[in-house]
Amino acid sequence: KQQFSSVTQNYQISPKKIMDNILLLKDNGINVTVQTPINTVTIDEYEDMASWCYEHGIVYKSNNDITNSYFGEDRQKLYVDDNEFNKIKSRLNFVEEEKLELCQTSVTHCNHAQKKHFDCISGKHTFAISYNQHIRPCFNIWETDGPWFDASLSMSDALDEMKAYLAKKKLEIITYCKGCVAHRFCSECMMTQNRNRDRLKDYMDDVCAKNMRLYLEDKNL
Secondary structure (H helix, E strand, O other): OHHHHHHHOOOOOOHHHHHHHHHHHHHOOOOOEEEEEOOOOOOOOHHHHHHHHHHOOOEEEEEOOOOOOOOOOOOHHHOOOHHHHHHHHHHHHHHHHHHHHHHHHOHHHOOOOOOEOOOOOEOOOEOEEOOOOEEEOOHHHHOOOOOOEEOOOOHHHHHHHHHHHHHHHOOOEOOOOOOOOOHHHOOOOHHHHHOOHHHHHHHHHHHHHHHHHHHHHHHOO
């Protein structure tokens, strides 16, 4: 708290209040990404911030970019060089894997222990509409025999029907996904799997192998 107040010069709002609000956004279906700069001020706290994010299934990103203040003040003295930053990134990968192991024994603490249908933006603020006024949450559904919702009389009613459908599907676990360390590279959902249901096991083996390669490449950067 002292660090937060000294950097922001805000002594009225506590870090806990901000963290509680982040969880409120997430719990209400809003995609949240926490991004923090790594510099000489935050270098002793980044791991705690990352750990908290991973525990709550929130994407955490960081960088070592330094820009001048709004008033033109030179902040290069806060710069953490690339070698040190790469060590930090390696540590962050380790922290993420530690939390993932915790997720596998405590599903309620992390939404990546088992991958759910529609953990993407579908139904939140995107949808596709056809020439005949049918809407679907995304083009993955459009290309399958998935559901559509008639918006010819009321767009609002159609969206409400679509959201109700997705709310039920978001509670389901998709096949073959549990505790994968490459979850942040994965875009699988019920409909991508549905399109490949005749060879689902082989399809998912290929998908997981591709995502794991991306994970390892990112980890080694």
